[in-house]
Amino acid sequence: MTEHVFTAAGIRALDVRLDAAGLLELAMEEAGRASAAALLDLAAGRPGPLALLAGGGANGGDALVAARHLHAAGREVQVLAAPGTHPLTQRNRERLAAVGVEVQRLSAAAVRALPPVAAWADGLLGTGVSGELRGELAGAVQALNARAGQGSGEPVLALDLPSGLPADRASAPPLTVQATRTLALSGYKPAHLFGEAAERCGPVALARLAVPPAWADAEAKATRPSDTELGAWLPRRTASTHKGTAGRVWVVGGSAGMEGAPAMAGVGALRAGAGLVTLHSEAELPLPMPELMRTRHADLGAWLAREQPRPDALALALGMGLGPQAPALARVALSWNIPTVLDADALQPELSGLGHSRCLWTPHPGEAARLLECTVAEVTADPLSAAATLQQRYGGVVVLKGGPSVVAWAGGLSVSRGGHPGMASAGMGDTLAGILAALLAAGMDSRQAAQAGVRLHARAGERAAQRFGYGLSASDVAAELGGAWADLSGPV
Numbered sequence: 001m002t003e004h005v006f007t008a009a010g011i012r013a014l015d016v017r018l019d020a021a022g023l024l025e026l027a028m029e030e031a032g033r034a035s036a037a038a039l040l041d042l043a044a045g046r047p048g049p050l051a052l053l054a055g056g057g058a059n060g061g062d063a064l065v066a067a068r069h070l071h072a073a074g075r076e077v078q079v080l081a082a083p084g085t086h087p088l089t090q091r092n093r094e095r096l097a098a099v100g101v102e103v104q105r106l107s108a109a110a111v112r113a114l115p116p117v118a119a120w121a122d123g124l125l126g127t128g129v130s131g132e133l134r135g136e137l138a139g140a141v142q143a144l145n146a147r148a149g150q151g152s153g154e155p156v157l158a159l160d161l162p163s164g165l166p167a168d169r170a171s172a173p174p175l176t177v178q179a180t181r182t183l184a185l186s187g188y189k190p191a192h193l194f195g196e197a198a199e200r201c202g203p204v205a206l207a208r209l210a211v212p213p214a215w216a217d218a219e220a221k222a223t224r225p226s227d228t229e230l231g232a233w234l235p236r237r238t239a240s241t242h243k244g245t246a247g248r249v250w251v252v253g254g255s256a257g258m259e260g261a262p263a264m265a266g267v268g269a270l271r272a273g274a275g276l277v278t279l280h281s282e283a284e285l286p287l288p289m290p291e292l293m294r295t296r297h298a299d300l301g302a303w304l305a306r307e308q309p310r311p312d313a314l315a316l317a318l319g320m321g322l323g324p325q326a327p328a329l330a331r332v333a334l335s336w337n338i339p340t341v342l343d344a345d346a347l348q349p350e351l352s353g354l355g356h357s358r359c360l361w362t363p364h365p366g367e368a369a370r371l372l373e374c375t376v377a378e379v380t381a382d383p384l385s386a387a388a389t390l391q392q393r394y395g396g397v398v399v400l401k402g403g404p405s406v407v408a409w410a411g412g413l414s415v416s417r418g419g420h421p422g423m424a425s426a427g428m429g430d431t432l433a434g435i436l437a438a439l440l441a442a443g444m445d446s447r448q449a450a451q452a453g454v455r456l457h458a459r460a461g462e463r464a465a466q467r468f469g470y471g472l473s474a475s476d477v478a479a480e481l482g483g484a485w486a487d488l489s490g491p492v
């Protein structure tokens with residue numbers, strides 16, 4: 001099932017719709033019930049009461065609802081709350097009092113004074129945070145983090161977001177709750193997925209609230225498609241498929257000292273199902289698999305100028321290790337208007353506006369910064385916006401690589417699931433370029449090829465990590481592509 005990624009503004013818009021339909025209170029009730037279940041899970045096997053911190057806004061309301069459900073389940077709760085500023089939060093505070101749960105005034109001293117607890121729920125601030133933490137909330141967060149820092153071993157569940165963490169950014173301010181786990185409400189936020197912010201969240205689970213799907217689609221900034229959805233898009237071979245119809249890939253790349261990059265792309269293309277893969281280069285390329293073909297050219301530019309766009313199932317992957325002539329060759333390739341993956345040295349600002357609907361750009365954050373003429377930090381602070389801007393400026397479909405990768409197309413964004421930190425090593429991007437070219441050559445539309453190809457690569461990385469552990473090579477990952485394919489689409 002597709003998951004959604006919301007910005008804080010998207011959640012506010014969703015809440016306005018829910019409120020107008022009289023559903024916001026029910027959403028808070030669902031959020032609180034899911035939070036109670038997640039807190040019980042986090043506290044499993046640990047003695048002591050459950051402590052819940054509630055801010056004045058709706059995030060605090062979620063914590064107060066959770067406290068009521070935990071009390072109803074017979075658990076001892078300790079609730080520290082700021083005065084309610086949201087009407088539903090105020091109402092849930094009254095309901096808590098009505099069932100006999102005493103609420104203490106939130107303060108740093110009160111957080112410090114609690115006896116050992118089984119686990120904490122952080123419901124101080126969610127998507128409504130603005131600026132650095134202030135007042136009693138800042139003191140309470142410092143006191144909470146200090147208990148964990150002093151080795152209490154008390155785990156912390158953040159409700160929706162660790163308090164103080166802005167929803168929309170990958171960077172994190174100095175003071176936020178450091179969560180053990182986070183329960184994302186309704187959908188993910190960029191902070192759950194990217195950079196240092198994601199590290200403050202710990203592992204993130206999703207609590208879907210009963211939001212009409214059309215409203216979620218309208219207000220979300222991006223989606224996270226499921227493996228089942230992606231697997232359904234992958235091409236199927238039939239008994240009559242032969243190597244000429246399975247898709248041809250031409251890899252154009254390599255130069256002195258950079259011979260491995262196109263070879264890795266070729267391996268990626270073969271392992272992702274291309275029927276015929278040829279490496280074109282001015283350099284003498286290694287053949288890591290004898291099934292690859294290679295053609296050495298005295299002058300790649302002259303060769304491309306002589307070639308004609310081909311009617312058969314051909315896709316290009318161009319740029320890996322190619323050197324300074326890459327943008328000129330990319331310009332010719334783009335003029336052919338055939339399925340094309342542009343990577344590495346082909347990712348240059350002079351190609352702005354030349355992308356077409358069958359072309360994929362695959363920058364990592366450094367290349368994205370070059371294309372956008374900004375800093376790498378600006379790209380990594382907000383990868384969703386960076387990918388969207390790249391797509392608007394360059395056309396076609398953009399794959400902004402990272403952990404996770406973002407796919408941007410005209411009118412949409414998606415974020416890939418999974419992958420493994422060990423995939424941060426040489427050749428991974430080359431392999432991905434080959435995978436994407438193979439999927440394009442097999443006839444997939446460029447957006448679906450990008451989304452499915454990125455996930456296939458990430459899944460292969462997860463499998464390779466299970467076999468080889470931390471230090472993954474691109475070859476390890478390529479070798480797992482067949483298994484990853486079966487994981488997504490079922491046996492072929």
Ligand SMILES: NC(=O)C1=CN([C@@H]2O[C@H](COP(=O)(O)OP(=O)(O)OC[C@H]3O[C@@H](n4cnc5c(N)ncnc54)[C@H](O)[C@@H]3O)[C@@H](O)[C@H]2O)[C@H](O)CC1
Binds near residue numbers: 058128138159187
């Ligand atoms: N559709 C959903 O997903 C639902 C989510 N729910 C929860 O609602 C919060 C968002 O609630 P909101 O009232 O908009 O904001 P917060 O509770 O996060 O905070 C508002 C509160 O905080 C004060 N404040 C803001 N910045 C600071 C700061 N830097 N220092 C101190 N205090 C600050 C501000 O004055 C307000 O009083 C979402 O995260 C979910 O948890 C709903 O329960 C159901 C629908």
